[in-house]
Amino acid sequence: MRTNDELVRLEERPTEPVRPRMTRTRLGIFAATSVVYLAIVVGVLTTSWPVRFDWQVMLFRPYKQWPEIHTFLDYFVVLGQRGPTAVAVAAWLGWCTYKQKTLRPLLVLGTSLLLLNATVGAAKIGMGRLGPHYATAIGSNEMFAGGDIFPSGHTANAVVTWGVLAYLATTPRTRRISSVIAAMLALGVGMTTVYLGTHWMSDVTLGWSAGLLVLLALPWFEAPMARAEAWLLAVWHRLRRTALAPAQLAPVAIGGPRPAADDQRPVREPVGVGGRTAGSAARVPDGRPHLSPKPHTVRSERTPVTPSGSRRPPSPDRTPRTAPLGPATGRGRTVGS
Numbered sequence: 001m002r003t004n005d006e007l008v009r010l011e012e013r014p015t016e017p018v019r020p021r022m023t024r025t026r027l028g029i030f031a032a033t034s035v036v037y038l039a040i041v042v043g044v045l046t047t048s049w050p051v052r053f054d055w056q057v058m059l060f061r062p063y064k065q066w067p068e069i070h071t072f073l074d075y076f077v078v079l080g081q082r083g084p085t086a087v088a089v090a091a092w093l094g095w096c097t098y099k100q101k102t103l104r105p106l107l108v109l110g111t112s113l114l115l116l117n118a119t120v121g122a123a124k125i126g127m128g129r130l131g132p133h134y135a136t137a138i139g140s141n142e143m144f145a146g147g148d149i150f151p152s153g154h155t156a157n158a159v160v161t162w163g164v165l166a167y168l169a170t171t172p173r174t175r176r177i178s179s180v181i182a183a184m185l186a187l188g189v190g191m192t193t194v195y196l197g198t199h200w201m202s203d204v205t206l207g208w209s210a211g212l213l214v215l216l217a218l219p220w221f222e223a224p225m226a227r228a229e230a231w232l233l234a235v236w237h238r239l240r241r242t243a244l245a246p247a248q249l250a251p252v253a254i255g256g257p258r259p260a261a262d263d264q265r266p267v268r269e270p271v272g273v274g275g276r277t278a279g280s281a282a283r284v285p286d287g288r289p290h291l292s293p294k295p296h297t298v299r300s301e302r303t304p305v306t307p308s309g310s311r312r313p314p315s316p317d318r319t320p321r322t323a324p325l326g327p328a329t330g331r332g333r334t335v336g337s
Contacts, residue, residue, distance in 0.1 A: 054200040080154035080189035152207030155190040159211025
């Protein structure tokens, strides 16, 4: 029977990355968040109670009520800025990719940021709302005036960037802790933008909803991300084999292997027939054309000299040795005498 300590250790043990599915609970939360998103947009467009509340908070001017925390919140709001947070989270997920031997963490981050930029960016440009510092008339919704603050990009980015860490957690306890931390950071960043006067309260509420919708929609993109991971790994292995192929198929020099570069000892090659080294016909130091050596015959293969004849060429002034000399000279003798 397992003890409580063993159960805790089993719970904390890292497991294989599980790709979440779109369950009924997640689908229900997604539908409820979509309703809240549409309600905020309609309330701002119709200049109803969200706009009135926005103006009440704006005229309260929180940055003047508590000026002592202004400097700290100027730095804290960077946790919702897209550039620094994306770099920090990408560095951590890159390390997780190396340890887990899978591209899924980086693919999830890239997909979530792409969805965030597409949805939030389109809403910002489409509705064009002005911020509190650029408001033109008290009580107006400041819509379609060329602004780009509705919904709040800082808030939505904080929800998505830090929420991805909870989405990728491998144990239930880590997922719970990461979710609480991500929620606190997103809440703090959103309220900080209201304090600084850069966003309306309805901007922040819509930013929370937009970021949560991106996180809830990620399970629908798990299958495309799995296919993208398989394709990227296949391309990587193919490029790696192509890069290693020339080194494996390098030609071997004629005359045997060469010594290492740091070995300066002279190499003695076998001497062939005629004083030439083996392979000298193929290696010409100065690059001039070199004819291959002709075959050298040994003495036993030459035509032997027999007593019946001489190898000297005939001459008209010479008398053949086989002819007998005349008796007048007294010097000759017949063959065989």
